[in-house]
Amino acid sequence: MANILEVNHLSIDFKTYAGDVHAIRDVSFNLKKGETLAIVGESGSGKSVTVRSVMGLLASNAHVKAGTVIYHGDDLLKKPEREMDAIRGSDISMIFQDPMTSLDPTMTIGKQVAEPLLVHKTMNKEDAMKRAQTVLELVGIPNAKERMKDYPHQFSGGQRQRIVIAIAIVDYPQILIADEPTTALDVTVQAQIIDLMKELQRKIETSIIFITHDLGVVAGIADRVAVMYAGKIIEYGLVDEVFYEPKHPYTWGLLNSMPTLETAGKLEAIPGTPPDLLDPPKGDAFAPRNPYALQIDVEEEPPFFEVSKTHFAATWLLHPDAPAVEPPAAIQALMKKHNVL
Numbered sequence: 001m002a003n004i005l006e007v008n009h010l011s012i013d014f015k016t017y018a019g020d021v022h023a024i025r026d027v028s029f030n031l032k033k034g035e036t037l038a039i040v041g042e043s044g045s046g047k048s049v050t051v052r053s054v055m056g057l058l059a060s061n062a063h064v065k066a067g068t069v070i071y072h073g074d075d076l077l078k079k080p081e082r083e084m085d086a087i088r089g090s091d092i093s094m095i096f097q098d099p100m101t102s103l104d105p106t107m108t109i110g111k112q113v114a115e116p117l118l119v120h121k122t123m124n125k126e127d128a129m130k131r132a133q134t135v136l137e138l139v140g141i142p143n144a145k146e147r148m149k150d151y152p153h154q155f156s157g158g159q160r161q162r163i164v165i166a167i168a169i170v171d172y173p174q175i176l177i178a179d180e181p182t183t184a185l186d187v188t189v190q191a192q193i194i195d196l197m198k199e200l201q202r203k204i205e206t207s208i209i210f211i212t213h214d215l216g217v218v219a220g221i222a223d224r225v226a227v228m229y230a231g232k233i234i235e236y237g238l239v240d241e242v243f244y245e246p247k248h249p250y251t252w253g254l255l256n257s258m259p260t261l262e263t264a265g266k267l268e269a270i271p272g273t274p275p276d277l278l279d280p281p282k283g284d285a286f287a288p289r290n291p292y293a294l295q296i297d298v299e300e301e302p303p304f305f306e307v308s309k310t311h312f313a314a315t316w317l318l319h320p321d322a323p324a325v326e327p328p329a330a331i332q333a334l335m336k337k338h339n340v341l
């Protein structure tokens with residue numbers, strides 16, 4: 001499948017009074033046409049900064065040290081703001097974390113959903129209002145035609161979330177980025193929103209980057225998964241590979257702390273905290289929290305080792321000379337159940 005987006009060796013610092021925060025450290029990934037890529041990792045691992053760089057929406061103290069973001073042959077990081085404005089919300093669209101605050105309480109829903117089309121001059125007002133109705137129907141707002149005259153406060157939380165999604169997809173973007181779109185919602189509504197996104201993907205044929213700290217929602221939505229830790233991708237592969245054949249001890253830890261895992265009940269958060277990104281450790285950043293750490297982990301950063309043509313993990317445990325280790329019991333149980341062991 002063709003790549004619609006390629007992020008290559010991206011490194012981003014933030015200038016702060018305390019020094020440079022090395023938030024993104026040599027991140028590379030691609031997004032294929034029509035697929036859903038999930039980016040998972042604990043809070044602070046760099047998920048939002050990564051996708052904000054794709055949108056050209058980095059904070060003013062951000063400094064892109066290296067890397068490219070290739071979309072249709074162009075590096076988005078080099079595009080002037082005016083051109084990014086044309087792409088944003090049209091070709092590439094984003095549903096932000098905490099979307100409830102992104103609706104304007106003083107504007108009718110119809111106008112808000114139609115607005116991106118008018119701003120980007122995709123169509124005239126009449127067609128834009130028709131399209132707004134179409135997408136409101138697509139996202140499951142009952143009586144969409146009448147309700148376009150209503151204001152945000154006249155909708156439930158779940159409906160407002162659907163409206164935010166309608167705004168993001170109204171111009172049928174090629175890439176839809178969802179940054180923890182369900183985090184603020186209760187579990188039932190979360191499931192509905194995830195089903196909705198899958199359905200929309202089929203209907204408008206968009207590629208999706210879905211960000212979450214909750215691995216539980218990933219299995220149902222993603223084709224591939226990239227796991228981030230301390231500003232790096234440390235493992236990526238097809239969803240089944242990352243779930244049922246995980247190789248990086250950090251991925252083991254994440255899976256172990258997943259409430260939907262059968263063995264949960266004895267839910268175990270990963271002990272310790274991520275490193276200080278003002279001064280990241282020189283070896284594997286996860287080493288201080290990693291019960292499987294080797295001597296080399298504190299000395300040298302692990303390269304990506306190939307597990308399969310589609311699955312890679314950056315851990316010295318995959319080096320041919322590394323000692324064989326047994327994953328945690330819960331992970332072994334998961335692998336056994338899927339006939340990997």
Ligand SMILES: Nc1ncnc2c1ncn2[C@@H]1O[C@H](COP(=O)(O)OP(=O)(O)O)[C@@H](O)[C@H]1O
Binds near residue numbers: 015050062277
């Ligand atoms: N404007 C900023 N100034 C300084 N540090 C920032 C800024 N924005 C993000 N960071 C830092 O970059 C790192 C990655 O943040 P983020 O991408 O938001 O994490 P995630 O989305 O995975 O929770 C964090 O350490 C965060 O504190």
Ligand SMILES: [Mg+2]
Binds near residue numbers: 047048
């Ligand atoms: Mg975030």
